[in-house]
Amino acid sequence: MEVSRSGYYKWLKRKGIMNRYQSDRETIKILVLEHHRKHSTHGYGYMAQTIRNNLGWIVSDWLVHKACKSIGIKSKARKRIWKKPGKEHIEFPNEINNDWSTTRPFEKVVSDTTTIHNKYNFYLK
DSSP: OOOOOHHHHHHHHHHOOOHHHOOOOOHHHHHHHHHHHHHTOOOHHHHOOOOIIIIIIOOOOOHHHHHHHTTTTOOOOOOOOOSSSOOOOOOOOOTTTTTOOOSTTTTTTOOOOOOOOOTTTTGOO
Protein backbone atom coordinates (compact mmCIF):
# COMPACT_ATOMS: atom_id res chain seq x y z
CA MET A 1 0.00 0.00 0.00
CA GLU A 2 1.41 3.32 -1.00
CA VAL A 3 1.10 6.54 0.90
CA SER A 4 0.96 9.91 -0.79
CA ARG A 5 3.87 12.27 -0.30
CA SER A 6 1.70 14.94 1.35
CA GLY A 7 0.14 12.35 3.71
CA TYR A 8 3.56 11.09 4.74
CA TYR A 9 4.86 14.58 5.50
CA LYS A 10 1.68 15.42 7.40
CA TRP A 11 2.17 12.27 9.53
CA LEU A 12 5.85 13.10 10.02
CA LYS A 13 4.97 16.61 11.19
CA ARG A 14 2.52 15.44 13.89
CA LYS A 15 4.40 12.26 14.85
CA GLY A 16 5.04 13.06 18.53
CA ILE A 17 1.84 15.07 19.13
CA MET A 18 -1.31 13.37 20.46
CA ASN A 19 -4.52 13.97 18.55
CA ARG A 20 -7.76 14.99 20.26
CA TYR A 21 -8.96 11.39 20.59
CA GLN A 22 -5.81 10.30 22.41
CA SER A 23 -5.70 13.39 24.64
CA ASP A 24 -9.35 12.85 25.65
CA ARG A 25 -8.58 9.24 26.57
CA GLU A 26 -5.65 10.35 28.74
CA THR A 27 -7.85 12.94 30.47
CA ILE A 28 -10.51 10.29 31.14
CA LYS A 29 -7.84 8.01 32.63
CA ILE A 30 -6.79 10.82 34.98
CA LEU A 31 -10.44 11.46 36.00
CA VAL A 32 -11.02 7.76 36.63
CA LEU A 33 -7.83 7.46 38.68
CA GLU A 34 -8.77 10.47 40.84
CA HIS A 35 -12.25 9.06 41.42
CA HIS A 36 -10.82 5.64 42.28
CA ARG A 37 -8.44 7.14 44.83
CA LYS A 38 -11.37 8.80 46.64
CA HIS A 39 -13.84 5.90 46.30
CA SER A 40 -12.07 2.61 45.73
CA THR A 41 -15.26 0.55 46.10
CA HIS A 42 -17.05 2.17 43.15
CA GLY A 43 -17.24 0.23 39.91
CA TYR A 44 -16.89 1.56 36.38
CA GLY A 45 -20.65 2.14 35.98
CA TYR A 46 -20.85 4.36 39.02
CA MET A 47 -17.63 6.15 38.01
CA ALA A 48 -19.02 6.87 34.55
CA GLN A 49 -22.26 8.19 36.04
CA THR A 50 -20.35 10.46 38.42
CA ILE A 51 -18.13 11.82 35.62
CA ARG A 52 -21.20 12.48 33.45
CA ASN A 53 -23.21 14.18 36.20
CA ASN A 54 -20.51 16.17 38.01
CA LEU A 55 -18.07 17.07 35.25
CA GLY A 56 -20.32 17.16 32.18
CA TRP A 57 -18.16 14.79 30.11
CA ILE A 58 -20.05 12.56 27.71
CA VAL A 59 -18.57 9.13 28.43
CA SER A 60 -20.00 5.66 28.20
CA ASP A 61 -19.67 2.96 30.81
CA TRP A 62 -17.56 0.89 28.42
CA LEU A 63 -15.12 3.73 27.87
CA VAL A 64 -14.60 4.06 31.62
CA HIS A 65 -14.26 0.27 31.84
CA LYS A 66 -11.53 0.34 29.17
CA ALA A 67 -9.78 3.14 31.05
CA CYS A 68 -9.94 1.11 34.27
CA LYS A 69 -8.48 -1.91 32.50
CA SER A 70 -5.65 0.08 30.93
CA ILE A 71 -4.77 1.69 34.27
CA GLY A 72 -5.09 -1.66 36.03
CA ILE A 73 -7.57 -0.71 38.76
CA LYS A 74 -10.37 -2.88 40.09
CA SER A 75 -13.24 -2.17 42.43
CA LYS A 76 -12.77 -3.36 46.00
CA ALA A 77 -16.48 -3.98 46.42
CA ARG A 78 -17.49 -7.46 47.47
CA LYS A 79 -20.83 -9.19 47.24
CA ARG A 80 -22.33 -9.66 50.65
CA ILE A 81 -24.85 -12.41 51.20
CA TRP A 82 -27.69 -11.26 53.42
CA LYS A 83 -28.65 -13.67 56.16
CA LYS A 84 -31.77 -13.37 58.21
CA PRO A 85 -30.93 -12.74 61.86
CA GLY A 86 -31.98 -15.34 64.37
CA LYS A 87 -31.42 -19.04 64.88
CA GLU A 88 -29.13 -20.71 62.39
CA HIS A 89 -31.10 -23.96 62.17
CA ILE A 90 -33.78 -25.94 63.95
CA GLU A 91 -32.62 -29.03 65.83
CA PHE A 92 -34.98 -31.99 65.85
CA PRO A 93 -34.76 -34.81 68.41
CA ASN A 94 -33.10 -38.06 67.36
CA GLU A 95 -36.11 -40.39 67.45
CA ILE A 96 -34.47 -43.24 65.52
CA ASN A 97 -31.49 -43.37 67.89
CA ASN A 98 -29.68 -45.80 65.55
CA ASP A 99 -32.46 -48.42 65.82
CA TRP A 100 -33.17 -49.34 62.18
CA SER A 101 -35.12 -52.58 62.79
CA THR A 102 -38.58 -52.53 61.19
CA THR A 103 -41.53 -54.91 60.90
CA ARG A 104 -43.07 -53.53 57.69
CA PRO A 105 -41.91 -51.48 54.67
CA PHE A 106 -41.79 -47.69 54.97
CA GLU A 107 -42.04 -47.82 58.73
CA LYS A 108 -39.01 -45.59 59.15
CA VAL A 109 -38.44 -43.07 56.39
CA VAL A 110 -35.80 -40.42 56.89
CA SER A 111 -34.02 -37.83 54.80
CA ASP A 112 -30.73 -36.07 55.22
CA THR A 113 -31.27 -32.32 55.49
CA THR A 114 -27.63 -31.47 56.05
CA THR A 115 -26.44 -28.59 53.92
CA ILE A 116 -22.80 -27.73 53.52
CA HIS A 117 -22.49 -24.12 52.37
CA ASN A 118 -19.73 -23.07 50.05
CA LYS A 119 -19.30 -20.34 47.48
CA TYR A 120 -21.12 -22.30 44.75
CA ASN A 121 -24.42 -23.10 46.47
CA PHE A 122 -25.33 -19.61 47.68
CA TYR A 123 -28.56 -19.80 45.68
CA LEU A 124 -29.89 -22.55 47.98
CA LYS A 125 -30.66 -20.07 50.73
